[in-house]
Amino acid sequence: MKKVLIINASVRNKKSQSRKLTELLVKNWQQKHPDYTFTFREVGLNKIPPINKDWIASAFTKPKKQTIQNQKGVYLSNQLIKELKENDIYVIGTPMYNWSIPSGLKTYIDQIMRINETWKFRSGKPDGDYVGLLEGKKLLILSSRGDTGYGKNEKNEHMNFQTTYLEFIFKIMGVRDTTTISLDNEEFGGQIFEKSKQKIYDQISRIP
DSSP states (O other): OOEEEEEEOOSOSTTOHHHHHHHHHHHHHHHHOTTOEEEEEESSSSOOOOOOHHHHHHHTSOGGGOOTTTTGGGHHHHHHHHHHHHOSEEEEEEEOBTTBOOHHHHHHHHHHOOBTTTEEETTSSSSSOEEESOTTOEEEEEEEOSSOOOSTTSTTGGGOOSHHHHHHHHHHTTOOEEEEEEEOOTTTOHHHHHHHHHHHHHHHHTOO
């Protein structure tokens, strides 16, 4: 049995293309893998608070000095990290906003990027040698974008701070088995977008 965490980041609901991608994947996997269980984390429609001074104070309190009182700042962070550790596969459905990710997804990432929780320094000192602590997990990024050409060696690759950022940040946390599928051309509409949707929908349907 696999445990799957679905993370939706769009601020739109029914009109969200990225949500349609995650919905299609869930439907597909429910049919192929009836033993899979799904947990849904909403970071687009439900506000994830940004980290603040209380978060920082709690996160950097040494384990021997931690108390219920001084750990209040990371209460939500602890819940989100526990959720990550309990699941085997992460699915992120996200649109591209201004060539990057939605603010809700960014604050979610800020909450889960915790030293000695999801990553650490190999030597125990700040030396740039990161070790991820979420080993053995898989990540599937389902993105939607208005334009096209953001893939590797394509014309807009240098403008893609969406999927490349997500791939990098989860790699730091130890997730190296990553698949990215992107639905492009939304802003063009018409037949161009319909062809893109059909291609991507078919690709998602074939995911084992």
